[in-house]
Amino acid sequence: MHVPYATRYLWGYLHEALEVDGQNKVELLFTPAIDQEIHATFLRQIADSDPTAWHVIIADQAGFHLQADDTRLPANIRLLPLPPYSPELNPVEKLGDLVKDAICNQLFTALRPLEDAILAELETLRQSGARVAARIGQGWLLEQANAGAPT
Secondary structure, three states: OOOOOOOOOOOOEEEEEEOOOOOOOEEEEEEOOOOHHHHHHHHHHHHHHOOOOOEEEEEOOOOOOOOOOOOOOOOOEEEEEOOOOOHHHOOOHHHHHHHHHHHOOOOOOOHHHHHHHHHHHHHHHHHOHHHHHHHHOOOHHHHHHHHHOOO
16 A cells, blocks of 8 residues: 655644643644744633633643743743653643544645644544543543642
């Protein structure tokens, strides 16, 4: 079997967050680049999704992620870092597997159709808090998120 391929690359970045508690919503943002300013934009998107709530973000320690003392961090967000090199602890990593399974072995000639295919695959999560909750599971994530919220 032959699978189509292309040897040129167009880069885009998908930022995603799964709500651990509450309505189990998904926040997504596509960007053409990645750096701390763009990450700050995504955190503002999360903060603005419910301005009256505390948003505790459990995240890996990627170099473009903001630190807890960064002035660009929205006031209603708290960061809880995952240990280095522990993608198995991050439920967002499971989204990549869902998307890859759905769009693998396809050739996209432009970035927009690829983004549309990714969003179409993730739409079921955006429509169903129960599917998001199933990806997160029970246990330490929920406990850590609630422990990180201000009292």
